[in-house]
Each structure stands twice: as C-alpha cells, then as structure tokens.
Amino acid sequence: MSQYYPKLCGLVIDHGAQALRNYIQNNIVDVWIQQQQGQQQQQQQQPSSNQPSQVLLQQQQNLQQFLQAKKYILDQLYKNKKLLKKHQYDLLFPRQQNQQQQQQQQQKKQQQQQSNPNIAEFDITLLFFLIRQLHPNPPFQPNSKEWDVPAMAKGKPGLTADLEAAIHIKMYRNKFAHPKSTDMTQKDFEASWAEICQHIIQLGVPQCDLDALKVKSLDPALERSFVERIITQEKEDAEIKAILSQILELLKPNPFALPPPLQTTERTINQAAELTEAQLHQLQLKLASLYQKRYSRIPVIPFDPKETMDIEQIYIELRLLKDANSTLGHFFKPNIVPLNSYLDLFEIENGKSPRRIVVRGEPGSGKTTLSMRIVTHWANRILYLYKNEQSQCQSKENETFKDKLLNIFKPSKDTPPSLQMTSLDQFLLILPIYLRNVRENMTFPEILDENIFQEADLAPTGITLQDIWQFINSNPQSVLLVLDGYDELKSGSNADLEGIIQDSKMRDMTIITTTRNWKAEYLADKTKTDVHAEIAPMSRKHVQELTCKYFSILATAIEFKHGCWRKQTFTKDINEYASLIAACKFLNFLEANSMAEKITPLTLLYTCLLWQNGEEIHVPTTKAKLISAVREYSLLRYCEAQPDPSKAKEEVKKEILPKLQKMFFDSVLEDKFVFSTEEIDDERLFSAGLITQEVRVKPILPTLSSGEEEGQWGRYKCKYYEPVYLRTAVESHAADYFVQRALQNSQDPHVQKFLRYIKSDEGKLRLGKVTEFILEQAPSLSELFE
Numbered sequence: 001m002s003q004y005y006p007k008l009c010g011l012v013i014d015h016g017a018q019a020l021r022n023y024i025q026n027n028i029v030d031v032w033i034q035q036q037q038g039q040q041q042q043q044q045q046q047p048s049s050n051q052p053s054q055v056l057l058q059q060q061q062n063l064q065q066f067l068q069a070k071k072y073i074l075d076q077l078y079k080n081k082k083l084l085k086k087h088q089y090d091l092l093f094p095r096q097q098n099q100q101q102q103q104q105q106q107q108k109k110q111q112q113q114q115s116n117p118n119i120a121e122f123d124i125t126l127l128f129f130l131i132r133q134l135h136p137n138p139p140f141q142p143n144s145k146e147w148d149v150p151a152m153a154k155g156k157p158g159l160t161a162d163l164e165a166a167i168h169i170k171m172y173r174n175k176f177a178h179p180k181s182t183d184m185t186q187k188d189f190e191a192s193w194a195e196i197c198q199h200i201i202q203l204g205v206p207q208c209d210l211d212a213l214k215v216k217s218l219d220p221a222l223e224r225s226f227v228e229r230i231i232t233q234e235k236e237d238a239e240i241k242a243i244l245s246q247i248l249e250l251l252k253p254n255p256f257a258l259p260p261p262l263q264t265t266e267r268t269i270n271q272a273a274e275l276t277e278a279q280l281h282q283l284q285l286k287l288a289s290l291y292q293k294r295y296s297r298i299p300v301i302p303f304d305p306k307e308t309m310d311i312e313q314i315y316i317e318l319r320l321l322k323d324a325n326s327t328l329g330h331f332f333k334p335n336i337v338p339l340n341s342y343l344d345l346f347e348i349e350n351g352k353s354p355r356r357i358v359v360r361g362e363p364g365s366g367k368t369t370l371s372m373r374i375v376t377h378w379a380n381r382i383l384y385l386y387k388n389e390q391s392q393c394q395s396k397e398n399e400t401f402k403d404k405l406l407n408i409f410k411p412s413k414d415t416p417p418s419l420q421m422t423s424l425d426q427f428l429l430i431l432p433i434y435l436r437n438v439r440e441n442m443t444f445p446e447i448l449d450e451n452i453f454q455e456a457d458l459a460p461t462g463i464t465l466q467d468i469w470q471f472i473n474s475n476p477q478s479v480l481l482v483l484d485g486y487d488e489l490k491s492g493s494n495a496d497l498e499g500i501i502q503d504s505k506m507r508d509m510t511i512i513t514t515t516r517n518w519k520a521e522y523l524a525d526k527t528k529t530d531v532h533a534e535i536a537p538m539s540r541k542h543v544q545e546l547t548c549k550y551f552s553i554l555a556t557a558i559e560f561k562h563g564c565w566r567k568q569t570f571t572k573d574i575n576e577y578a579s580l581i582a583a584c585k586f587l588n589f590l591e592a593n594s595m596a597e598k599i600t601p602l603t604l605l606y607t608c609l610l611w612q613n614g615e616e617i618h619v620p621t622t623k624a625k626l627i628s629a630v631r632e633y634s635l636l637r638y639c640e641a642q643p644d645p646s647k648a649k650e651e652v653k654k655e656i657l658p659k660l661q662k663m664f665f666d667s668v669l670e671d672k673f674v675f676s677t678e679e680i681d682d683e684r685l686f687s688a689g690l691i692t693q694e695v696r697v698k699p700i701l702p703t704l705s706s707g708e709e710e711g712q713w714g715r716y717k718c719k720y721y722e723p724v725y726l727r728t729a730v731e732s733h734a735a736d737y738f739v740q741r742a743l744q745n746s747q748d749p750h751v752q753k754f755l756r757y758i759k760s761d762e763g764k765l766r767l768g769k770v771t772e773f774i775l776e777q778a779p780s781l782s783e784l785f786e
C-alpha cells in the first residue's frame, strides 16, 4: 500500500479537525461571546492582548463559558437522548475529573486552567456534533441530510463558504472510513489532496502545515494510527446518526415566532439573554417553590381554603385508560390500553415522544388533582435534588454559589424512589395553567406571565419574561405545558392559546391538556393528539385505598370477603380499632346503596366527610343531594366558628348565601369567575372564607356590555378571584339559585337566560352538570327544558 491513502486520512483527521476547531471558535463561540458582551452593553470588555499564550487562554476561557451556557442542552443530549458519549461529555466538561486533584493542589489559578476544556482534544465527530447542535444560525435543522451531503447543502440559503468547507471535511472523513480501495494513483492522490486542502485552508489552517505533511515520510505506526482513527470516528458518528434518526421530531426548530415585547418589561426581545445554566436552575427553583406552595395541598371542604390535605399523603394512583387508536374519528373505539401510571403518558413510543396528550374524565374524577400531582412531582424532585446537592456542596471550599448550582442535577444513590428519574425528567421546565383563570385575548407569554411568573419572585434573579420566552422557544422539547380544564376555556376567547393546544404553534413543546368528557371529543376533532387517555371510574380497590387514607388506616387492614368489608388485622390500639370498624361500616354503606362502583373521588370525599361528621343515616346517596349537604355542612362549620354562631347563621342565610349563589350562577353561565364589586360586598365574602385570594381588579367599559341585561357585571368594575372552589360545588350553588327563581317565576330573566344558553350545543354540554342538579332537585321544572 502506498502512503497516499494514509496521508489523506492524516490530512483530514489532523488538519481537517483543526479546521473545524477554527470554525467553532470563530463562528460559534466568538459569535456567542460577542452577543453576550453586546447584551451586557460592553460592561465586561474582554481583555485584549496580542500575546499568543494570552490569546489561547482567552479562547479556552471563552469556550468554557460557551459550553457552560449550553450545558443544559448538552446534558439533555448526553443523559436523555444518549447522543453524546461519556468520554465526549467528559471532554466538554472536564472539571469533575480533575476536581480531587485540584483540591489537593489548592492552587486556584491552576485549577481554573485545568478545568478549561481543551478543544485540541475534540475529534471531528465531536466537533461536527457541536456545529450541528449549537450553531447560532443553522441553515438546516440538526437532523437534516444536508449536514452529511455537501451536494444537498450547496446553494441553500444561509450556507456560508466556511460552513460548506466544514461539511466537506466531514464528508471526506466518512468517505475515507469506507474506501473503495486503499490503492491510488499519484494523480488521484494529488486531485483529492488539492480539493481537501482548499476546504481546510478556507477555515484558516496555514498552507505550510499541509505542505509539511505532504512531503513527510510516515512511519508505519503513524500510518496505521491515521487510518484507525478515521475508521473509529466514523463508526461513532454512524451510531449517533442511528439514534438521531429516532428522535428527529425532538430536534425540529420551533416555528413559533417571538411575540412583541411586553410593555411592562424593560428589555426588548432582541436584548433577551440566553439563560445560563445557573439561571435556569434558579428559575427551576423559583418555580418549584411556587408550585409546592400552590399545588401541594388539595381542598377538603369547598369554600374553606384552610381545610386542605397534603397531596403526597392523600393521592392515589387512579387507572388511566389510553385509547389505542387516537386518530380522528376513532375516538370512542373501545380499544384501550391501561397505563401503570401517569408517568407512562410521557413515554416514548415508536421512537417518538408524545407531544400532545389529552386526559379526559367525568366531573370530580380527578383531572385537576392529576395535573397537580404531575406538577408537584416535578417540583419535589427539583427541590430535593437542589437541597441534596447544596448540602453536599457545603463541604466543598473554594466553590462559588454558581458552581454549586451547576451540580444540582446529579442524582445520588440515596434518592428515594418517588424522586428517582422518571419520564418527567426530560422536562427542564413545567408550566401549569389552570384554564379557568385565563382571561380573554391574551398572548401566550402574557398568560404565562400573569399565571405563573408574576408570582414566582423572579426579580432577585434578574431573569425576565423575555429570557424565559427565549429559552422556551430554543428548547421547546424540554418544556411541558400542563393545561387543566380545557372545558373551562371559553371557545374563541384566546386564539394564541387555542393555536398552541390545537398543535399549529409550538409543535415541539409537550402539552398535557385535561378536560371533562364533553369537550374531549371536540378537542379530538380539532387537534392532532398523540395520546388520548381517560381517567377510569374508581375500582373497588381504589375506593378501599382512598377510604383507608381518610380513616387513617392501612389499606391492607381491611378486606372484601363474601360480599362484605371486614377488618383483616387485629390491634390493641383502641383508636385504630375504632377506625377499622368505622371504615368497614362506611364501605358496607356504600355497597348497600350501590355507590361503591359509581363513586368519583370527589363524591367519595364528600360522603366520607358527612359520614364522619354526622349520622350515617343522613348521608345522601344521590350526587346533587350529597353536594348540597356538604355545602350546608361547610357553611355551618363557618358559622360555628364565629363568636355568635346563631347571628352568623342568620347572616349567611339572608345575605351571604343569596349573593354567593347569584355570583356562582353568573360564573357558570359566563364561563368565568367574575363579579361586580358593586353588587357584592367582597370583603364580607372574604371574611366569611367564601372567596379566597383576590387576584386582580379590572374595570370593564360600559360599551363592552351594551345590550346586556340589568345586573350584568360588565357594567361595573369587576374583580377576578382565584377560584379555588371545586367546580361541582359551584355548579350545585348555581343550580340552587336557578331552582329558587324558577319555582317563584319561570319568566324570571335569569331563568330565561339560562334556558337560552342551553339551547346552543356548547351551552347544553357545558351546563349539563348544572341542569342535572336542577332536575334532581326539582323534577317539576323539567318542562322548562323541553
């Protein structure tokens, strides 16, 4: 074999690699550094020096800074998608390896130098991977064929001569890994040599370096090493490509354009900085703390925000049934697959992560609770990892706060199972939105700001909405949007959000949307969903499990045998014994009234509540009556806690309740929770614990409500409240209001308005629950609905 083939391999593998290093340094790293400096308004000028060693050091530091800023992407590519191998990742972030050694040496300056990644050690595979994944203005998507085939890339808009040269170099590396023959004539060698050199020189490698190799006589070991390196590197690339092809979807750029900057924020979108990893972690922590505060407790009694239960303790895993065929038109096919857990909703199937997930369910079946669980699961894990890492970090000296933050995501051996890695870990951010709270005609960033970020205390971090928005747009595949209550989003009120839900915008972001059944079919018709699942009715085992939680006993302590619930264990503890007996009696009551199989988590909670606080004989067995009874019970509790309970009862009956019911009636009709502060003394409702935290006040122009009937809130200044109420209870109040008025006068304008609303298809469905409650309470009113 002549030396021609190994020499060409050497030319590509050594000098070609150097050319790619130059490309990265000049076109990716330096461009990013300049952008950063621009954003900081030149506050931190780079020290300029012409000394080669200084320039080299500066380049190394820039590279390290750049890689640190992109670490969250590289971490994803390494940990979740396995596109980077460990030895490659270690080359990018070598600090961990050297840490012990560094601490021993305790020479800070030296430590920093050692911690810089050394680009000279990056081979063509790694270099080209970085170009492909981290290019600031890529002319093609990371998975496009153009990166591999120069002929396809040629002439594409945005392709520069330098990038074209880089693509050629990589192509030669692949070509020489599979040579048709290693023998070549001098003429062929010269032609290939000249062509390759042209691309390498284009990227700034001096001609003299190439000439030196050309005239050099290679010893056999070097020849072998050139050939071996080229083959190994190409093989590694081929493996990556195989994985890459499985996750094409994940890497598509996001077509959703940046919105115009919001007036409330100081910086414009153009000035939005990319989040550094430390900032990303700060953001995650802020959000995780907010979510824990907001969503880790679920209400026990409606209208009493103080009565809550810890979701971790009370949550039971309900059965989710996934439609095996989720395409349009097959929605109700009884082709279903039970899932083991909600985490399975996010599992990759056929090499694709689901991007649009819909969970449907009956009222009170646990949709909101499921979305709270997903959000708190993520938040708990972030907080746990952070706390864990922080305590580990405390022992390390010489480490900055930033360094500590950078290490958060190393799960340790002691991580409890509930906090171990799950399919949720693919999401760097989770953004929950309760659709009932979304006001009309807002852009998506405004919705995020109003519903999440305003309360997340981001000011001390310096992170702006624009920064987050930029992050979401650059990493849509790492963001999970949790949208609860699609049936509560008024149709046509929010084009931006509907566009996202219906998959025409932000296609690469994962969205899980929950909805009552009646709106699920509509959603299935409108959207290209990947997963449709339904919360199945509770099984006898679920009823047992949840009941045992309410009675504070172990589920294994009782059993269903010969058609009857009995205690299974013996205890000497008198209280425990009493609870065992009570739980069995309660479950037998459900069985006797045929409730056990049609009960929802909500009605089970209510039944249990009334059972534990009163005479079992009085526990109603129909849904409407049950809910009314709980409402009465909760008001009674409020009155009894007042200094003069009988006066309070009088006040509730005469003043508060009528207003409250009118407010809820309007809320269900208008599909939003708004009321006029001129109609209702909200201070009193607050002090009665009947409404919770005020979120905003909005004046509504009289023109907006022209044509509306007397008493419409649209004429006044309106207040929006955080509706923590359980919707079914609100619907039950609304039904009471209707029944009272309709029994007095069927021509009452409010009654007529309700009847008009339910003539439309949507009204019929949306107000279906209220209608059901009305007819259950007053069957004589059924003729009004005919």
Ligand SMILES: Nc1ncnc2c1ncn2[C@@H]1O[C@H](COP(=O)(O)OP(=O)(O)OP(=O)(O)O)[C@@H](O)[C@H]1O
Residues within 6 Å of the ligand: 298, 299, 300, 314, 315, 316, 317, 318, 361, 362, 363, 364, 365, 366, 367, 368, 369, 370, 485, 516, 546, 600, 601, 602, 603, 605, 726, 727, 728
């Ligand atoms: N998985 C669960 N584990 C324990 N309790 C649950 C669970 N799901 C629901 N519950 C109980 O049932 C109540 C009602 O559930 P939730 O509000 O989630 O229902 P929903 O389906 O969202 O109802 P709606 O359609 O009326 O909004 C919760 O407040 C909680 O007490």
